[in-house]
Amino acid sequence: KQEVTQIPAALSVPEGENLVLNCSFTDSAIYNLQWFRQDPGKGLTSLLLIQSSQREQTSGRLNASLDKSSGRSTLYIAASQPGDSATYLCAVNNAGNMLTFGGGTRLMVKP
Amino acid sequence: DADVTQTPRNRITKTGKRIMLECSQTKGHDRMYWYRQDPGLGLRLIYYSFDVKDINKGEISDGYSVSRQAQAKFSLSLESAIPNQTALYFCATSGLREGRNEQFFGPGTRLTVL
Numbered sequence: 001k002q003e004v005t006q007i008p009a010a011l012s013v014p015e016g017e018n019l020v021l022n023c024s025f026t027d028s029a030i031y032n033l034q035w036f037r038q039d040p041g042k043g044l045t046s047l048l049l050i051q052s053s054q055r056e057q058t059s060g061r062l063n064a065s066l067d068k069s070s071g072r073s074t075l076y077i078a079a080s081q082p083g084d085s086a087t088y089l090c091a092v093n094n095a096g097n098m099l100t101f102g103g104g105t106r107l108m109v110k111p
Numbered sequence: 112d113a114d115v116t117q118t119p120r121n122r123i124t125k126t127g128k129r130i131m132l133e134c135s136q137t138k139g140h141d142r143m144y145w146y147r148q149d150p151g152l153g154l155r156l157i158y159y160s161f162d163v164k165d166i167n168k169g170e171i172s173d174g175y176s177v178s179r180q181a182q183a184k185f186s187l188s189l190e191s192a193i194p195n196q197t198a199l200y201f202c203a204t205s206g207l208r209e210g211r212n213e214q215f216f217g218p219g220t221r222l223t224v225l
Binding site: 041098 | 115
């Protein structure tokens with residue numbers, strides 16, 4: 001059974017810092033991996049999707065990497081802003097298109 | 112307009128009541144999912160459907176049932192609600208595009224069972 005862990009559970013940084021969120025998974029036979037953002041009381045917004053054959057994906061100030069062999073993914077946020085404050089969720093897609101989610105990292109960027 | 116909509120957005124009910132949560136999508140996707148989220152936990156899959164005639168149990172299907180009325184509609188029912196079903200419920204859709212199987216989520220339904 002796939003298990004997904006996100007560390008840290010919560011993170012507080014001053015505005016402008018570069019930061020890294022971590023995601024680890026136990027079964028490396030994945031189809032893809034998605035990073036989501038969740039704002040309080042809102043749904044999930046898909047940020048980046050990395051296929052199993054890819055090493056990284058970039059969107060603006062966000063960069064996600066994937067190392068299947070070690071069961072790890074990182075989400076790098078450059079020059080953080082207060083508007084980046086949210087919970088970030090990592091989800092692994094195994095065969096059958098079922099997502100297994102981590103518990104999330106709650107990020108606070110202070111002005 | 113949102114691509115994935117859920118109704119109601121909030122619901123408070125009593126133990127033993129039957130509840131239906133509805134999901135509609137305009138993305139034209141074949142695949143639809145229901146998840147629940149509990150405080151401090153990630154989302155867990157309840158049921159999923161790959162087309163109108165296909166229904167599959169997820170990780171935590173006990174106490175729930177679903178109906179796929181059309182490609183665009185997927186409803187979740189709690190036949191007899193109990194307090195530990197208090198949670199945030201999300202509907203999601205996915206479709207193959209450029210070989211990707213990316214999931215898109217609705218805004219969620221906050222359900223409280225007293």
